[in-house]
Amino acid sequence: MRFGRYGRFFVAGSVAALATIACRELFASTLTGDSVAGYALSVIAAYSIGIVLGFELNRRFTFGDREGARWTRLPAFVGVACVGLVTTALLSIAFRYGLNLDRLLGRWAASSAFAAATLCASAITYRLTSSWVFPADRIQQRVGFER
Numbered sequence: 001m002r003f004g005r006y007g008r009f010f011v012a013g014s015v016a017a018l019a020t021i022a023c024r025e026l027f028a029s030t031l032t033g034d035s036v037a038g039y040a041l042s043v044i045a046a047y048s049i050g051i052v053l054g055f056e057l058n059r060r061f062t063f064g065d066r067e068g069a070r071w072t073r074l075p076a077f078v079g080v081a082c083v084g085l086v087t088t089a090l091l092s093i094a095f096r097y098g099l100n101l102d103r104l105l106g107r108w109a110a111s112s113a114f115a116a117a118t119l120c121a122s123a124i125t126y127r128l129t130s131s132w133v134f135p136a137d138r139i140q141q142r143v144g145f146e147r
Contacts, residue, residue, distance in 0.1 A: 020050030
């Protein structure tokens with residue numbers, strides 16, 4: 001794993017994650033009550049928006065594919081993002097309810113659990129993204145340089 005590229009992946013993912021967390025908070029504010037199902041739905045809805053933002057940031061910033069992939073690699077990215085979604089949702093629920101974060105953190109429990117789960121899932125999604133969505137050999141062929 002190249003740390004420079006992972007660093008860019010982390011920054012791009014952090015920007016997408018912050019936007020995703022903000023969306024989750026917005027969605028949560030429209031829900032009546034606070035249930036496991038409502039919480040999970042707000043995570044899934046927010047994560048879906050983050051997928052599209054993450055694709056574009058990673059395509060351009062992390063992997064330097066300014067021309068080749070455009071939206072043709074989006075389905076593969078969505079597949080990887082779905083792995084991240086399931087991982088994030090399960091970890092988020094486990095962190096929030098398994099660690100009893102509501103008691104410890106009060107109103108910050110949901111956001112904190114979601115943020116921690118998103119960061120944990122990034123280790124898995126980076127490997128999948130760099131090898132399956134934007135493999136170096138494809139990027140080099142399209143853009144004409146070696147990274």
